[in-house]
Amino acid sequence: MEKKWEEMTWQEKREKRFEKWISPPGVKFKDKETEEAYKERVNRIIKVIKLEEPDRVPCIPPSGFQAYNAGTDLKTMMYDSSELKRASLKFLREFDMDVFSSGFTMPGKIMEKLGDRSFFWPGHGLPDDAMMIQFNEQEFMKEDEYDAMINDPSDYILRSYIPRATESLEAFSKLPAPYTMVRGAMPFVAAFTNPEIRKSFQTLIEVSNDLMEWGAVAAEIEQTAISEGYPSFGIGGAGPPFDSISDGLRGVRGIVRDMFRQPEKLIEAMERILPLEIDMAIAAGNASISPVLMIPIHKGDDSFMSDEQFERFYWPTFRKLLVAMVNEGLVPYPFAEGRYSNRLKTIKDLPPTGVMWLFDQTDMVRAKKELGDISCIAGNVPASLMITGTPEQVKEHCRKLIYDCAPGGGYILTGGAGIHRGNPENIRTMMAATYEYGRY
Numbered sequence: 001m002e003k004k005w006e007e008m009t010w011q012e013k014r015e016k017r018f019e020k021w022i023s024p025p026g027v028k029f030k031d032k033e034t035e036e037a038y039k040e041r042v043n044r045i046i047k048v049i050k051l052e053e054p055d056r057v058p059c060i061p062p063s064g065f066q067a068y069n070a071g072t073d074l075k076t077m078m079y080d081s082s083e084l085k086r087a088s089l090k091f092l093r094e095f096d097m098d099v100f101s102s103g104f105t106m107p108g109k110i111m112e113k114l115g116d117r118s119f120f121w122p123g124h125g126l127p128d129d130a131m132m133i134q135f136n137e138q139e140f141m142k143e144d145e146y147d148a149m150i151n152d153p154s155d156y157i158l159r160s161y162i163p164r165a166t167e168s169l170e171a172f173s174k175l176p177a178p179y180t181m182v183r184g185a186m187p188f189v190a191a192f193t194n195p196e197i198r199k200s201f202q203t204l205i206e207v208s209n210d211l212m213e214w215g216a217v218a219a220e221i222e223q224t225a226i227s228e229g230y231p232s233f234g235i236g237g238a239g240p241p242f243d244s245i246s247d248g249l250r251g252v253r254g255i256v257r258d259m260f261r262q263p264e265k266l267i268e269a270m271e272r273i274l275p276l277e278i279d280m281a282i283a284a285g286n287a288s289i290s291p292v293l294m295i296p297i298h299k300g301d302d303s304f305m306s307d308e309q310f311e312r313f314y315w316p317t318f319r320k321l322l323v324a325m326v327n328e329g330l331v332p333y334p335f336a337e338g339r340y341s342n343r344l345k346t347i348k349d350l351p352p353t354g355v356m357w358l359f360d361q362t363d364m365v366r367a368k369k370e371l372g373d374i375s376c377i378a379g380n381v382p383a384s385l386m387i388t389g390t391p392e393q394v395k396e397h398c399r400k401l402i403y404d405c406a407p408g409g410g411y412i413l414t415g416g417a418g419i420h421r422g423n424p425e426n427i428r429t430m431m432a433a434t435y436e437y438g439r440y
Contacts, residue, residue, distance in 0.1 A: 010351070013329025017291035018046055024289045027226050037229040041098045045231070045292070045412075048376045049331055050353050053409040057402055057438030058098040060378070061427045062386055062415030064131040066091040066103050069424060073129040075122035078108030081217040088221045092230060094424075096431045100230035102221050103418070106133055107214040110207045115167025118248060131420035135298075137251035140164045143258065146265040149249070150272045154178070161249060168203045171196035226289070233333060236295035236325075237284025238277040240318035241270035243298050252299075259305075259313060270317045278324040285330040292331045292356065301338025307346075315346055326354035333358060333378075337417070344370035360416040368405045377405060380416030381430060387422040391429040398433035406438055413438065 005013065022042050029035035047054040067074050070087035077084040088102035108121060118140070120126045121133040140161050141149060149156040155177050163173040174194055180187040191197055222232055238244075245266070246255040258266045285293055299305070300314045325332045332355045339361040340347070347357070352374050359367055359379035367377050385397055398413060405411040413434055 008329075010327045010329055010354070013327075014291060014331065015329075017285075017329045018042075021231065021290050022046075024226055027223065029227050029229070034227070034229040038226065038231060041229070042231045044098060048410050048412055049292075049356060051373070051376060051408070051410040053440040055440060057406050057434045058412045059096075059431045059434045059438075060099045060101070060412060060414040061095055061097050061430065062381070062383065062417070062419045063101045063103045064418030064420050065422065065424075065427065067129070068421040069094070073122065074105065074131060074420070075108065075128040077105050078122060081107070081214050085217050085221055089224060092225055092228065095427055097230065098412075100225040100232050102218070102225075102232075104132060104235075107211065110210050110214070113168065113203065113207050113210070115169075116165070117167060118165040129420060131418050135247045137247065137253075138165075139249075139251050139254045141245075141249035141254075143250075143254060143262070146262065146269055150265075150269050152177075152179075153273050153276060165248070169200050171200045222289075232290060233292045233294050234284060234288030234290045236281055236293040236332065238281035238321065239295055240297055240300065240314060240321065241273050241277055242300070242314045242317070244273060244277065245269060246299050255299075259309065263313070266313065270313075274317050274320055277321050281321065281325050281330070281332075282328050285325065285328065291329060292333050293325070294333045294335060294358075296335045296337065298337055300343065301336065301340060302342045303338060307342055310343060311346060315343075319349065322350060322355055326351050331356060336360060336362060341366055347371075348374045350374060356412075358414065364401060365404050368411070372408065372410060376410045376412065378412035378414050381414065383415060383417040383419050386415060386419045386426050386430075389426065391423070391425045394426045394429045395433055398430055399437050402433065402437045406440075409440075 003012065008016070022039055029038065041058075044054040044056070044058050048058060066087040067077055070083075070090045072083055072087055077087055084102070084105055092100055106121065108123070111119065111121060112124070117138070118136055119133045120136050122128045122130045125136065126134060145156070145160065148160065159173055159175055159177070163170045171194065174197060175191050176187050178188070192201070225232060242255070246252060250258060255266070281293065285291060297318070300310055300318070305314065322332045322334070334355070335358040336343075337360050340359060341363045344362070344366055348371050353376070356376040356378060357367070357371065359377060362380065364377070364380060371377055381394065381397055381401065385394060401413060402411070413430060
């Protein structure tokens with residue numbers, strides 16, 4: 001008799017998720033040869049996750065190049081889903097790769113209609129050809145509001161954070177607390193007699209229709225990529241509690257002050273939201289074809305805080321999130337933005353083969369030495385080299401990375417960060433380097 005999910009080890013759960021990834025339900029491949037190529041790519045990634053040697057080093061091109069390659073810009077892709085589809089599929093069909101990514105592209109029209117104040121994006125605080133959106137880090141949560149957030153995070157987000165961070169939803173501050181519905185929905189429904197609240201919800205209905213259209217295009221891109229033989233990774237849906245509070249609620253200046261002025265409140269808040277982050281991550285994993293979930297992490301790098309601060313404020317709750325994901329058979333794939341060379345001894349404290357790490361500016365020789373028997377590592381061809389370097393320079397850099405990191409398995413050649421322009425030959429050179437130097 002097959003074990004129930006809750007009776008399985010995390011390795012058994014992961015194998016179940018790998019099976020789904022290898023044979024994705026509902027996908028019709030272009031032909032048998034394409035299906036075999038897809039399975040070959042997935043199995044190549046699975047081998048490096050398990051720290052085994054595949055047939056060759058996998059390669060994932062840097063994200064963000066789709067717009068430039070298609071003769072457009074990110075702003076156009078954010079506001080026109082047909083351009084998102086055209087640029088993504090053009091990139092897919094012009095470059096060889098082991099994992100496809102259409103890039104982290106959010107729907108600009110929806111963000112504009114909502115009046116989203118929590119981000120900058122192309123045409124709204126950033127140049128049209130910017131590579132990605134950026135957090136607009138303000139103190140949407142005031143320094144004396146930790147208790148309110150800790151007491152009921154969902155209520156605080158709904159009635160305090162959202163009205164401040166979203167212009168069209170300012171009226172949410174006038175909603176009654178959700179707990180008032182404990183004896184029936186009438187107190188909450190009565191709030192909808194307020195014209196401002198009605199307008200806010202009418203806006204949500206309008207943008208939800210837009211979002212369904214956008215989501216359908218995004219799903220079509222992923223399904224097309226798979227049907228043509230290219231797997232993709234999922235998005236984690238959650239992140240380190242420190243980043244959640246810093247990116248969205250307190251901003252850099254606010255959270256740095258809190259680390260010194262009210263450290264215990266900050267730690268209590270991170271522990272309070274951790275179960276919510278875990279639930280979001282598991283929900284994202286259950287909705288994804290791939291068990292590998294990318295998690296961008298922002299504030300843990302060597303330059304932002306000391307080692308002691310990292311081990312006190314950042315790592316404890318982040319580690320619990322990663323372990324919880326691993327225990328559900330998921331494969332967290334943190335993108336360690338910046339430099340993590342000083343963090344390597346700390347972040348190796350994880351279940352062997354449970355987590356993959358994508359490094360940006362981290363010393364890869366040190367990363368292989370410290371993590372080589374614990375975690376698959378990926379990175380880090382510099383964005384500057386991919387944008388301004390020659391194919392010969394890119395080839396030599398990739399050769400050295402493969403020489404340093406590939407022995408024994410557990411390495412993926414990819415960019416340290418995304419690129420928004422550059423020479424297409426540099427991307428082809430990356431892939432070619434794995435065939436020339438990365439065969440086992």
